[in-house]
Amino acid sequence: MQKQLQKITTDMQLEEHFLTLEKALLALYFHKNCTTKSLAYITNLPVPIVSAMKKEFAKQGWGKHSLTKKGQLAISQYFQLSGADAKLYLQLTTNDAFRTEWIKQNKSELNIIYETRPTADVAIDQAKCTVETALKRALLALDYTMLLNKRILCLGDDDFISIALAFILKKIAPHSTTQIVVLDIDRRILCMISEIAQKYELPIKTDYYNVQEPLPKTYAHHFDCVYTDTPYTLIGAQLFLSRAINALKPEAMRHVFFSYSKRSYQKQWQLQQSLHAMGFVIDSIKYDINTYEGAQILGATSSLFVLQTTDQMTPYIPNQRKFMRPIYTGEIERKSVVYQCINCQHSLTVGAHHQYTTIVQLQSSGCPICKNKKFLQIKRTVQKTQFQHALGHHILLELHDCDVALLKDVQRIKTIMSQAAHKAKATIVNEHFHHFSPHGVSGVVIIQESHLTIHTWPEYGYAAIDVFTCSSKLDLQEAVKHITEQFNAGNATQHYVHRGK
Known part of the structure; x- marks a missing residue:
């Protein structure tokens, strides 16, 4: 039956997956009768699409507003609904x-x-x-x-x-x-x-x-x-x-x-x-x-x-090898809390590498001096591991509606990108820019602190620019401001990414 549902999805050019058809069929099975409007509400689909879906169900012999015996049997077998509590x-x-x-x-x-x-x-x-x-x-x-x-x-x-x-x-x-x-x-x-x-x-x-x-x-x-x-x-x-x-x-x-x-x-x-x-x-x-x-x-x-999920799923962390970084709170944030017994004022530190790792354990055991189980929090400290600090700072700059003539001018682009590096107070190590035929420019300014890169699409009035540094002392926004102004961008957006964090 799944192949039939997949074919219906393809034939209807339905953006939604065949799982939406499953939801519709379950509704028809348990509700006994569904109007097009009520089924549209259940599936979150427009009425015209639901109407077309019902016609496809009818072609399969499953029924339209209510299921035929063939439809009931097919759905019961597909979902294994023998003995199902429809009312519940x-x-x-x-x-x-x-x-x-x-x-x-x-x-x-x-x-x-x-x-x-x-x-x-x-x-x-x-x-x-x-x-x-x-x-x-x-x-x-x-x-x-x-x-x-x-x-x-x-x-x-x-x-x-x-x-x-x-x-x-x-x-x-x-x-x-x-x-x-x-x-x-x-x-x-x-x-x-x-x-x-x-x-x-x-x-x-x-x-x-x-x-x-x-x-x-x-x-x-x-x-x-x-x-x-x-x-x-x-x-x-x-x-x-x-x-x-x-x-x-x-x-x-x-x-x-x-x-x-x-x-x-x-x-x-x-x-x-x-x-x-x-x-x-x-x-x-x-x-x-x-x-x-x-x-x-x-x-x-x-x-x-x-x-x-969508059709563009990408794991944030690849599945090829073991992940070595710490992932639990106790590994990343080493917390310790000093508690004082409200009866005898004896103080104890709770946390990793101490006798009691949690307050629950301390309360369960009781004060080692007087066995009292009530404590007052006195001091709390948190030490974060170095993984919490970004190794690099990366701005992805999108420039639309730019000066088209400028997007073709390799020498002018090289000048702008070099000036941007200077405005960020970076130290330039090397530069390389190339003009493609028939149009488009790619280039990189290597700086001691990392790099600035660009690629242009004059035919679309668009430039994609990366400004990246491993130094927190550079003024990246000054570089971004200069580039945006020089390219006379009608629409500029930027995405800030912490690298290595």
Whole structure:
């Protein structure tokens, strides 16, 4: 059936992937009857496209506004819906009040399992989410048509999202062929999930994996969606998401449900720049889903990004070799906190390389002098590793609507670029510029601190310029200002990139 859906997508020249057709067919199956307008609302497609889609369904003999017996059988077999609870599916996907109540009623069933989770290992940025959070996250797979007849990866799973996914799956479609895989560095997590899966006959497979190693070929381009709650560092998030890209099937419209701690606006901007560079579309950001048990570093909450893949996915970090840089908070930001016992005033330092690495451990053990379990924070220090400092500063300058005659003048361009280097207070080492036939100029000014480069397209009135330095003392903006003015650009944009950070 998937080949038929792919052919319909091609025949319709549908920009959306065939997964949109799956969503439409599931709606027809569970709702029994769908008007064109209601199906357009469900699939987020324009009415004319939905109308054309229905005609294609009718050509296959599946039905138009409602499914034929042939259509019901085809969809039931494709999604393995034998014994499916249609009423529950509809209520969970269309009724927010029911969904909230259903979570409240069912979380007690999972509480027994979740209470047995291993203690959080803060050295690898673990923080256990609540049962309610796990169910809310798992239900997102249902919302985005990523639960039935799919392959789901939990990349790190101290939150036991795999258990919540399997729990919901058994309630809705007990005979589904959905496969859930857990990859984690913590063998305690893997062992416990494996035991639970075996005991309750859940479709979960577990395997040891250190995300700093390349993703094994067994799991490459294998999954429809990925769940991941990454380290609290930007580089940690970039690495986990890069591995997620490697794991997802190459077609567009796959999903990553990505949880990340709330950060400053500047750090959120850096994160979103990374998401854009990798090719993700941010479908939505959920601020009311993630809550954690005793996670002070997170403020007990985090954001959940629903990311959608495109045809231009590029991992931020390649999958060819082991990633050697530190990725966890404790490695990058070495924190130590001095606490004072409120009873006897005895002071202790908590942090890496100390007897107690977390305040939770100290509170559990109690003051070594009087056994009191209440403490007052006295002092907090943070030492960042050198990886936090950029090795280079890079401006990508885009100049549109420039003086066309100037874009062809190799000598004038050479002069402008040399002057720009001087204005930045750089030391010029060498210069080389070349005029191409019939038009276009490329050139480089090698400076002691790095380089300035240019390539022009006179036929488009456009110039692409790089200004790069490994010295924080140069005034790059003076160079950019001079270049922009001299080329008389009608439209200039620049992108600032920290290199080696």
